[in-house]
């Protein structure tokens with residue numbers, strides 16, 4: 001199989017679903033962590049574990065060289081998560097200049113290229129791979145400065161922020177983190193083929209949308225230094241109220257892994273948003 005990004009080299013590299021930098025920052029070098037796949041808990045103790053990687057769908061050159069700036073921007077962004085949380089709580093905005101003071105413009109594009117790489121890997125390992133035209137996404141990752149059919153929304157969730165703070169001080173080392181992904185959801189209708197998914201990292205929920213042949217009516221604005229972030233207190237997506245969660249629920253629903261959400265609600269939410277992007 002060829003790498004979906006360059007479409008030249010053999011796919012011989014495993015992109016991390018969960019970035020090694022996140023894992024090292026939260027757990028250090030040697031640790032005992034848990035991955036949840038939506039049904040079962042799996043222990044893992046290395047950032048190189050296959051559990052937390054995609055299968056080989058990209059090449060070493062794309063993974064290590066061509067997307068290095070994207071990976072670095074993501075790492076710096078989440079190294080600054082406490083600052084970002086404060087900014088959002090105080091101003092309702094993320095100011096990219098405060099996170100990347102020397103190069104916020106290129107870094108803002110780069111972190112979105114990271115989200116694009118992640119979304120592309122999700123799409124290319126989904127059940128809908130035969131229906132995908134990934135060309136715009138790969139050109140964006142390889143250096144194009146805009147992408148007409150990829151859209152990202154960032155939300156701040158006070159509940160998952162507090163929960164993540166709790167995990168950091170929890171004496172049970174293996175639950176020190178809250179990073180999760182939802183399923184790749186097919187949101188297409190007739191000729192409008194589309195995909196959506198999301199990443200949760202601590203307080204932030206990053207939703208992405210990709211439309212095969214659509215030029216969305218909104219595009220990610222890379223010219224703004226500071227962006228409004230919608231605050232949510234979402235418990236709706238979880239199977240019961242957080243107040244009714246016992247410890248094991250927290251650990252299994254909100255740790256490394258796939259979050260187990262109210263899929264129907266999620267699908268409706270994604271479809272509504274996708275329609276608003278394409279109409």
Ligand SMILES: [Zn+2]
Pocket residue numbers: 003004005006007008009058059060061062063
């Ligand atoms: Zn490649």
